[in-house]
Amino acid sequence: MxxxxxxxxxxxxxxxxxxxxxxxxxxxxxxxxxxxxxxxxxxxxxxxxxxxxxxxxxxxxxxxxxxxxxxxxxxxxETFPRRYDVLAEMILDEIAFLRPRDLENVDAAGRRRIVLERVAERTAAGYRDRFDGKALSERVRLLAELLQEESGFAEYESTEKGYEVRDYNCVFHKLARSDSEVCHWHLTLMRTLIGADVLHDRSIWAGAECCRFLIAADQRTGKEPGRSNDALAVSGKASPRQVN
Structure with a gap:
């Protein structure tokens, strides 16, 4: 088909x-x-x-x-959205900015990490205006929207301790299975975007039904709400919707 x-x-x-x-x-x-x-x-x-x-x-x-x-x-x-081409283009662009001294005395794994971390930083910079000055709750919502735009299967909800973001579709699925640095890069990007620590405690490539990310409420801003029954859920739609 x-x-x-x-x-x-x-x-x-x-x-x-x-x-x-x-x-x-x-x-x-x-x-x-x-x-x-x-x-x-x-x-x-x-x-x-x-x-x-x-x-x-x-x-x-x-x-x-x-x-x-x-x-x-x-x-x-593989019938679900993938972004291999986007990541490849970003990596090639970032390689062009590298200087010889940036890679001195760095092994192969270290070079991969340097490139991917710089890709994460440069990508996050492109969204800075969208996230700057927002409360953590709003930054988490914006993060879920970005994941939804990429994968089509992201959702988040408030919990007693903060927030839980779930993504049921890895847009770098094959790469993540063979190289954990891709997951590290994605996590670095998420942390940079929301300006807070993110714990990746479940992974699709490890056999879980989704990648789950936990974000504590008591970071940077101490004004986050307690548990909410609201969840932002998506089912392959172009924009998120609020459900109870």
Whole structure:
């Protein structure tokens, strides 16, 4: 199935999006979430399996028939937004600014880190006007908006201790699996943008359903609210929406 065809088929796209967020769903799960008949769901799942975008795993229950859990394949993951070209362009631009003395007595890993950290700093500088002078709560919201613009699957919520940002789609998925410096670069960018420490405690490349970032409220500004029931959630839309 061509990517353009997939994007034009809203039901298949919604099925893939739900599998992306859940990490795996059954026919019953998808029927309930999409409001479609089980037979219709099965037809779409069959088509997606045929195209190599999803796989099925049999799960036995204590009673009754076994059921199947459907998950994305590697090809299915790659139907979601990726930004390899953007990162490559930024790296090439940054290399042009390097001077020989910047890399003296630095090993290969150190050179990668230097380049990526400078890319993070230069990228953050481009958004400085958007973040400067804002309270931490507003900076977190803006950060979630940026992640949403890039990945289409980001959300955040207030917690008792601060904020939790979740991103269900890694736009550098293949690179992050082979080189942890990419994750370090992304984390540096986030910290620079909001001017506060960010803890990356769950990672997609390590098998989690999302990358989760924790931000304590008692940083820089002491005026952050307590727990809120509001969450900013996205489901592949171009701009975030507020839900309860």
């Amino acid at each position: 061509l990517l353009a065809e997939l994007r034009a088929n809203s039901t298949k796209s919604r099925v893939l999006a739900l599998l992306k967020r859940s990490g795996g769903s059954t026919v019953d799960d998808l029927t309930r979430l999409l409001g479609l008949a089980p037979m219709t769901i099965r037809q779409h799942l069959t088509a997606l399996q045929r195209d190599g975008l999803i796989s099925a795993r049999e799960v036995r229950r204590p009673t009754g028939r076994p059921h199947f859990v459907f998950t994305l394949t590697a090809d299915g993951e």
